[in-house]
Amino acid sequence: MRLIIEKDYKALSEWAAAYVIRRINAAQPTAAHPFVLGLPTGSSPEGMYACLVKACKEGKVTFRHVVTFNMDEYVGLPESHPQSYHSFMATNLFNHIDCPKENIHILNGNAKNLEEECASYEKKIREAGGIDLFIGGIGPDGHIAFNEPFSSLRSQTRVKTLTTDTIIANSRFFDNDVTKVPKHALTVGVGTVMAAREVLILANGHNKARAVRAAVEGPVTQAWTISALQTHPHSIIVVDETATDELKHGTYKYFKDIEKDNL
Secondary structure (H helix, E strand, O other): OEEEEEOOHHHHHHHHHHHHHHHHHHHOOOOOOOEEEEEOOOOOOHHHHHHHHHHHHOOOOOOOOEEEEEOEEEOOOOOOOOOOHHHHHHHHOHHHOOOOHHHEEOOOOOOOOHHHHHHHHHHHHHHOOOOOEEEEOOOOOOOEOOEOOOOOOOOOOEEEEOOHHHHHHHHHHOOOOHHHOOOEEEEOOHHHHHOOOEEEEEEOOHHHHHHHHHHHOOOOEOOEHHHHHHHOOOEEEEEEHHHHOOOOHHHHHHHHHHHOOOO
16 A cells, blocks of 8 residues: 655645556557546545646546446436536536547446346446556545445445444535435445455545545454455555544554655
């Protein structure tokens, strides 16, 4: 595991975007062999997305041969709803880059058969050749995507009931009214994320500090699903300074030392 510690959210976002751009450009994707990218929603990736949009408009990267799979979507929320993840991705990324619409995959939370929708999503990922780079955020309780505490670390895409803590946290996007927040979501599993060839996790703010500590210093446990990242051969967590508040001083110094000369 790599832990990249940046001074603030802006620097975190720029580092993450630069890494994504390098990985896409290094792959030299084509229509026959696209680069497959897993994408998150939420507040953490917004700065990264803004940097990717800017880079695309400046010709530093193209998404013409990039295939995307998003992590999750609410159940029962219309795609046109401003808080649906379809709307989020369109507003923050897809409306501003050159990724073909047919290359974009987001779970359908309004499918007639949700179980079939989830199974089909896993099949599409396999048919695409698997995820090259899966980007994710992290919840204060250490959940990745909507894999709440005690989710199976080998889980795949499925329907999940959201915890009260997650509903309360997400109510900030729904006029701070918990009754407006959907109670269920479709989400890729921990196993789905861990099957990617690389995983990049973004974490910013003091409220993520306990989760970062669990991810880096704690045991691998279902209680903190992000801890599964310790078992991945190519995983990176990029954080700002305040997200390291719960790390041991020695841990902080170790990662600052070994990463000082890396890109």
